[in-house]
Amino acid sequence: DAEITQSPRHKITETGRQVTLACHQTWNHNNMFWYRQDLGHGLRLIHYSYGVQDTNKGEVSDGYSVSRSNTEDLPLTLESAASSQTSVYFCASSDSGETQYFGPGTRLLVL
Amino acid sequence: AQSVTQPDIHITVSEGASLELRCNYSYGATPYLFWYVQSPGQGLQLLLKYFSGDTLVQGIKGFEAEFKRSQSSFNLRKPSVHWSDAAEYFCAVGAGGSYIPTFGRGTSLIVHP
Numbered sequence: 725d726a727e728i729t730q731s732p733r734h735k736i737t738e739t740g741r742q743v744t745l746a747c748h749q750t751w752n753h754n755n756m757f758w759y760r761q762d763l764g765h766g767l768r769l770i771h772y773s774y775g776v777q778d779t780n781k782g783e784v785s786d787g788y789s790v791s792r793s794n795t796e797d798l799p800l801t802l803e804s805a806a807s808s809q810t811s812v813y814f815c816a817s818s819d820s821g822e823t824q825y826f827g828p829g830t831r832l833l834v835l
Numbered sequence: 836a837q838s839v840t841q842p843d844i845h846i847t848v849s850e851g852a853s854l855e856l857r858c859n860y861s862y863g864a865t866p867y868l869f870w871y872v873q874s875p876g877q878g879l880q881l882l883l884k885y886f887s888g889d890t891l892v893q894g895i896k897g898f899e900a901e902f903k904r905s906q907s908s909f910n911l912r913k914p915s916v917h918w919s920d921a922a923e924y925f926c927a928v929g930a931g932g933s934y935i936p937t938f939g940r941g942t943s944l945i946v947h948p
Contacts, residue, residue: 755934766940767879767925774934814878821886822867822929822936826878 726751730815730827738835743802745830747815753825755818756798758782758790760811761829767814773798805834837862837928841939848916849947856911856942858900858926867929868909869936870900874922882924885909896920921946 728749737743749756758770769782771790779790787809789801802809812831816824838861848854860866867886871879883894890902900911909926923943927936 757935764940767938769935772935816879818934820934822934823869823881823884824879824936826871826880828878829876 728815728817728825728827730813730830732830733828734831734833736833736835737805739805739807741805743805743832745800745802745813745815745832747798747800747827748796749815749817749825749827750796751817751819751825752795753817753819754795756792757816757818757824758788758798758800759814759816760784760809761814762811770800770813771798802832807834810834837866837930837937839926839928839937839939841924841926841942843942844940845943845945847945847947850918851915854911854913854916854920854944856924856926856944858909858911858939859907860909860926860928861907862928862930864930865904867936868900868902869927869929870894870898870909870911871925871927871938872896872922873925873941879925882911916944916946918946918948920944 731746754775757772759767768784773792815827818824840859869884870882873879885892885902923941925941926939929936
């Protein structure tokens with residue numbers, strides 16, 4: 725069955741370190757998204773991609789970057805982790821029908 | 836730009852009781868509408884969606900939702916709630932073409948035995 729996976733599921737890092745969160749989907753979807761989920765803020769869009777070599781900024785993109793070198797993967801990089809980036813991160817993909825399929829999430833703690 | 840309001844942050848119901856979660860949207864044209872459920876520690880899972888056609892939509896786990904254009908609403912219902920339905924529920928609206936839905940803040944459902 726097709727799926728979307730995220731790794732690691734839990735991560736503890738220190739302020740200033742670079743962190744990369746992986747997202748891999750086997751749906752063969754062109755569209756991929758990264759969200760962060762925080763209490764009181766719901767889901768906020770960080771970055772998204774409509775296809776290989778395409779990346780776009782979402783509403784909370786500062787301090788984050790993505791790259792899309794193939795259809796299956798959209799890794800999210802925190803260039804220099806900050807405590808404000810402690811959150812739960814979700815990756816999603818979608819087809820032309822706009823239904824989003826979510827990964828299980830990565831819980832990140834920045835100390 | 837589209838927007839979504841879920842007026843209830845928390846809803847508490849007894850097991851076996853009926854449920855209605857409210858969702859109001861703002862969008863100039865006919866929207867794409869979704870309900871997702873998030874169990875603790877999990878990602879979001881699609882319950883149902885409305886794109887066009889019949890305004891009463893059936894989803895998984897016995898849920899249904901009704902699109903009411905005159906009220907800009909897409910409320911989620913279930914006739915009899917089970918303890919396993921306790922979760923966070925998100926309504927979302929899509930504009931069509933952008934592939935980026937706007938999510939509501941979510942409603943937390945608590946089920947009492």
